[in-house]
Amino acid sequence: MPVDRQPTLKVSLQQSRPISLDANFECSNAELLALTGPSGSGKTTVLRAIAGLHRVTRGRIVCNNKLWQDGEKQLFVSPQQRRVGLVFQHYALFPHLTVLENVTTAMSHVTRNHRAGKAMEWLRLTNMEGLHKQQPHRLSGGQRQRVALARALAREPDVLLLDEPFSAVDQLTREKLYRELAQIRATLNVPMILVTHDMLEVQQLADSLCLMHHGKTMQTGPVTQVMRKPDNARIARLLGHKNLYAGLYQRQRQHGTLDILGTQLQVGNLMDASSRVDALITPSAIIMHRTDKPSNGERENPIVTRVVESVELGDELSMKLLVEATGDTIAFRVSRHVAMRNKVVIGGKLVVSILPEGIHLMPAYEHNQHTLTQQAPVAETQS
Amino acid sequence: MSPFWLSIKLAFWTTIILVPAGLLIGRALAYWQFVGKSWVEALVYLPLVLPPTVLGYYLLVSLSPNSAFGSAVASILGAPLVFSFPALVLASLIVNLPFAVQPAQQAFAAIAEDTREAAWVSGLSSLQTFIRIELPQCWLGILCAATLTFAHTLGEFGVVLMVGGNIAGETRTLSIAIYDSVQSFDMDAAGWMTAGLLLFSITALAIVRVAGINSRASR
Numbered sequence: 001m002p003v004d005r006q007p008t009l010k011v012s013l014q015q016s017r018p019i020s021l022d023a024n025f026e027c028s029n030a031e032l033l034a035l036t037g038p039s040g041s042g043k044t045t046v047l048r049a050i051a052g053l054h055r056v057t058r059g060r061i062v063c064n065n066k067l068w069q070d071g072e073k074q075l076f077v078s079p080q081q082r083r084v085g086l087v088f089q090h091y092a093l094f095p096h097l098t099v100l101e102n103v104t105t106a107m108s109h110v111t112r113n114h115r116a117g118k119a120m121e122w123l124r125l126t127n128m129e130g131l132h133k134q135q136p137h138r139l140s141g142g143q144r145q146r147v148a149l150a151r152a153l154a155r156e157p158d159v160l161l162l163d164e165p166f167s168a169v170d171q172l173t174r175e176k177l178y179r180e181l182a183q184i185r186a187t188l189n190v191p192m193i194l195v196t197h198d199m200l201e202v203q204q205l206a207d208s209l210c211l212m213h214h215g216k217t218m219q220t221g222p223v224t225q226v227m228r229k230p231d232n233a234r235i236a237r238l239l240g241h242k243n244l245y246a247g248l249y250q251r252q253r254q255h256g257t258l259d260i261l262g263t264q265l266q267v268g269n270l271m272d273a274s275s276r277v278d279a280l281i282t283p284s285a286i287i288m289h290r291t292d293k294p295s296n297g298e299r300e301n302p303i304v305t306r307v308v309e310s311v312e313l314g315d316e317l318s319m320k321l322l323v324e325a326t327g328d329t330i331a332f333r334v335s336r337h338v339a340m341r342n343k344v345v346i347g348g349k350l351v352v353s354i355l356p357e358g359i360h361l362m363p364a365y366e367h368n369q370h371t372l373t374q375q376a377p378v379a380e381t382q383s
Numbered sequence: 384m385s386p387f388w389l390s391i392k393l394a395f396w397t398t399i400i401l402v403p404a405g406l407l408i409g410r411a412l413a414y415w416q417f418v419g420k421s422w423v424e425a426l427v428y429l430p431l432v433l434p435p436t437v438l439g440y441y442l443l444v445s446l447s448p449n450s451a452f453g454s455a456v457a458s459i460l461g462a463p464l465v466f467s468f469p470a471l472v473l474a475s476l477i478v479n480l481p482f483a484v485q486p487a488q489q490a491f492a493a494i495a496e497d498t499r500e501a502a503w504v505s506g507l508s509s510l511q512t513f514i515r516i517e518l519p520q521c522w523l524g525i526l527c528a529a530t531l532t533f534a535h536t537l538g539e540f541g542v543v544l545m546v547g548g549n550i551a552g553e554t555r556t557l558s559i560a561i562y563d564s565v566q567s568f569d570m571d572a573a574g575w576m577t578a579g580l581l582l583f584s585i586t587a588l589a590i591v592r593v594a595g596i597n598s599r600a601s602r
Contacts, residue, residue: 053500079503086504092497096519105515106505155505 009159009191013059021215027191034206035195042215043195047161051086052079064158085152089164091144093136099147100132106155122150142173160192199240233278233365242331243281250274262325265301268357276364285358286332289351291342301354310346384552386560394536397475402529405483413491428481439545442474466548474546475536482531490524527591534587
């Protein structure tokens with residue numbers, strides 16, 4: 001469904017206690033915005049504030065041109081009056097009610113005679129129609145979450161809020177739920193906010209991303225843009241990027257160069273003036289040279305490294321390469337068969353190329369070497 | 384009225400009044416955070432540790448027509464409250480307060496917070512959430528509170544003796560009758576009455592246990 005560009009949900013929240021909050025973002029109809037950040041960054045607090053379950057001292061929440069909260073006017077609309085669909089992390093089903101009754105409980109806006117029939121439609125949409133007489137304790141985690149989603153949708157909400165809905169289910173169920181949510185969201189025309197700290201989930205499900213840290217929104221935008229072009233090194237690190245380097249960017253007449261990793265790299269995305277910068281090498285920009293024969297593009301920003309770490313992760317090899325000239329490391333992943341074909345061994349020499357377009361430059365934030373969290377980039381091999 | 388039926392009557396009124404009150408107090412203690420909450424809890428649970436005779440003494444003194452409160456009550460009711468059935472009920476309500484409040488408080492505290500929030504977000508008012516979401520999940524706590532209150536009232540001795548005296552047909556309850564029987568060496572009567580109380584207490588506790596096990600099995 002095409003995204004309606006007029007933002008339907010506008011959130012601007014500030015508070016100093018119990019946790020500091022300075023969150024500002026917007027979300028349009030049919031848009032799924034992922035609210036992400038490390039634990040304790042305030043994302044669930046923001047979600048609860050949108051639902052009316054947490055009262056923030058200052059700020060405004062507007063949804064569908066309806067004012068839900070305004071700190072200046074001392075206005076606060078109760079959760080009952082907001083028409084919010086909220087899917088809780090641990091389902092929060094009513095344990096004494098059947099699946100069908102759980103869903104009809106959220107349908108006070110529908111006449112009593114039509115509730116059961118309408119609830120069955122929501123259960124059909126979430127693939128739960130045959131289990132409507134069951135009680136929640138007889139259901140699996142995935143089934144409970146489907147009921148929770150059906151209940152949230154049955155409210156016919158102005159905004160759908162998903163609070164880490166996949167964190168309590170196993171990997172297999174999670175992938176099924178991803179597919180089902182992707183199908184269901186195509187039928188919805190309301191703003192959707194997904195709270196998660198799983199970047200893979202963000203990339204698979206969300207249209208846009210709002211990164212939070214210490215209660216503050218750091219950067220908001222389309223997922224691919226934020227992921228590939230973070231505003232600064234701090235944001236890049238919070239997004240899980242590893243290959244971050246501080247260096248000197250020099251603007252030439254037709255191109256730019258960057259002094260990092262003991263060499264001068266050609267840069268594809270130009271900045272206006274020479275300056276100290278932080279550089280992010282995006283995962284797809286690292287290309288491993290073949291060891292058995294010359295590859296195309298070997299002259300493109302080549303860097304000689306030594307393999308210092310190699311860990312098998314499923315079908316991939318997660319490697320750390322040492323640039324001996326500077327002591328910097330480059331982290332990346334490569335398919336196992338590619339590594340085998342190129343006889344990658346710990347201590348062995350390996351040459352990689354950095355594609356100029358894959359180097360993202362940011363204004364200097366901190367001038368230190370970064371090695372951080374989460375997955376390493378996946379490398380490609382030239383043929 | 385025989386001591387047996389008097390005890391049943393006392394337990395009935397105590398349970399009928401105390402269980403709803405305990406439910407509301409227990410809910411408030413489970414959900415509300417306020418300054419001095421620990422002191423309020425200490426006051427509610429005081430009868431658990433306070434010797435019944437001590438509590439009985441204070442009640443006797445405060446309900447006596449010689450006290451300001453007691454004389455005020457006597458002028459309203461037309462007769463002193465002490466050594467009457469209503470005095471027994473009042474004393475019983477105070478003594479049994481923790482037995483009604485604690486199960487209720489635990490039952491409300493056991494309800495997941497997000498379940499209540501889900502109810503609010505689903506459009507249910509606070510009252511609707513209480514009736515449709517909280518109460519059905521608290522039935523075991525309510526049963527437990529009612530059973531414990533009823534059983535404990537049947538067996539209460541110290542306070543009942545202090546506040547009610549030992550007036551046949553008016554305030555002589557089963558436990559006082561047992562004491563009287565032993566004092567007059569009527570061991571057969573005492574034996575039957577104690578066996579009856581023992582059987583009732585065991586049955587009451589078994590009901591609560593079985594209900595608890597069944598409830599956990601269905602979660």
